[in-house]
Amino acid sequence: MSDSPLRAVAPPLVPSATLTRAASTVRLRPATEDPPVLKYVLIAVAVLFLALFLVLPLVAVFVEAFRKGAEAYWTSLQDEDAVAAIKLTLTVAAIAVPVNIVFGIAAAWCIAKFEFPGKSLLVSLIDLPFSVSPVVAGLVYVLLFGAQGLMGPTMKAYGIEVIFAVPGIVLATIFVTLPFVARELIPLMEEQGTTDEEAALSLGAGGLKTFMRVTLPNIKWGLLYGVLLCNARAMGEFGAVSVVSGHIRGVTNTMPLQVEVLYNEYNAVAAFTIASLLALLALVTLALKALLEWRYADEIAGTHRR
Secondary structure: OOOOOOOOOOOOOOOHHHHHHHHOOOOOOOOOOOOOOHHHHHHHHHHHHHHHHHHHHHHHHHHHHHOOOHHHHHHHHHHHHHHHHHHHHHHHHHHHHHHHHHHHHHHHHHHOOOOOOOOOHHHHHOOHHOOHHHHHHHHHHHHHHHHOOOHHHHHHOOOOOOOHHHHHHHHHHHHHHHHHHHHHHEEEEEEEHHHHHHHHOOOOOOHHHHHHHHHHHHHHHHHHHHHHHHHHHHHOOOHHHHHHHOOOOOOOOOOOHHHHHHHHHOOOHHHHHEEEHHHHHHHHHHHHHHHHHHHHHHHHHHHHOO
């Protein structure tokens, strides 16, 4: 047998055009992109969760409210106690929200534009209502302004009633809604800095004119967003208001408290009627919130483009 030398066989040459076409037909998935199956599963889980825990209860509220027909629905809304609860809720919100607007703008201006000792403490105090139970907040006001509280006898001597009266409800509502406006404005004003205000002041503008012409237009959408959240919480607050109101029908019952009273009396249609009104207000707030988010994001994008 004769030995034959080994010869390397070169692979056949493939035209570069063919390789280019083959590469163009293969789509490489980026490392950060999830598989399509996982994406659809997550979407299905999110939709199912929202349907079970948000949409279904909301639909149930309106179904129960109209269970005995539209006539019973309007009759429940026209009840004297229901009308008083609606008026009180709107009155409390009309007082608490403007107070929080003034405080929120002042606090955000102070924290975002200046450096001073105790700044971090002020930020922590603004966040306090988020960490304290509303029931505890109501009890604090009872300890301060109740008949046996620290300031109760003094207030009573001057004929001022706080607990089991409208002032106590307003104070409790202001406490639980305190952070909303400030917390929306602080990061926004910190991001904007002080350049625009300094330019206005260097051109001779006063403090009020600078705020109205420079600062307020820059924060208007964030301010409206915070006001919407503050108003929604003010109208729907239950815990703190329940402690300080005394549950006096037609006098100190807000809409959430009226719902509880009617439900405990087995008047389900009337209870769900007031609850549907609260739900409707929440839906309107949600729609306005979505609109403001869209408008606010669009304005930010326009600012970056400029």
